[in-house]
Amino acid sequence: MPEKPERCIDLLKKAGCKPKVIAHCEAVCTCARGYARQTPLADTDLVIAGALIHDIGRGSTHSLGHAQRGADLLRGMKCPEKxxxxxxxxxxxxxxxxxCTLLGLLPRDCMPQTIEEKIVTNADNLIAGAKRVTIEEEIAGAIHLPRKIRKRMYRLFNEVELLTL
Incomplete structure (x- = not known):
């Protein structure tokens, strides 16, 4: 695992991520770190690394497939599966x-399960570009998505909030 935040930023640059993507990842990290520090259940170092590197796939695509592509890139680099x-x-x-199949992606279960996965996913939802937004603003901006996905986003937000009281 990239031990230091600087190493994560270097990996983003080597993957071809633009400065705006890197600024977004840094903002997501700030938000996620705040959540992780509020619960003893989370591995804060993993949350920080995951938040910084979560958009590494955007170095090669800005499609929805960037998440799977980024994960495969990390697996190819022998980074930890978590x-x-x-x-x-x-x-x-x-x-x-x-x-995933309906969206033309590989048929993988890409639902966040661990507290670290949930914290980073939620933090990403709360950052638009490099700016913090409310969950209500995020869901309003996602009005084009099916209702069940918007509800899932709101439930995830509430779960993370409750875990980090």
């Missing part, structure tokens, strides 16, 4: 294997 899983399931509030 880090690859954070990257793979950070989109929205996760995608089921069936939803």
């Amino acid at each position: 880090l690859a899983r954070i990257v793979e399931c950070h989109t929205g509030a996760g995608l089921s294997a069936d939803e």
Whole structure:
């Protein structure tokens, strides 16, 4: 696992991520770190690394497939699976294997399961570009998504909030 935040940023640059993507990842990290520090259940170092590297796939694509591509890139670099899983399931509030198939992605279960996966996914939802937004603003901006996905995003937000009281 990239031990230091600087190493994560170097990996993003080597993967071809633009400065705006890196700024977004840094903002997601700030948000996620705040959540992780509020619960003894989370591995804070893993949350920080996962948040910084979550959009590594955007170095090669800005499609929805960036999450799976980024996870595969990390697996190819022999990074820990728990880090690859954070990257793979950070989109929205996760995608089921069936939803992935319908979207033209590999049929993988990309639903966040661990507290670290949930914290990073939720933090990503709360950052637009490099700016913090409310969950209500995020869901309003996702009005084009099916209702069940918007509800999933809101449930994830509430779960993370409750775990980090």
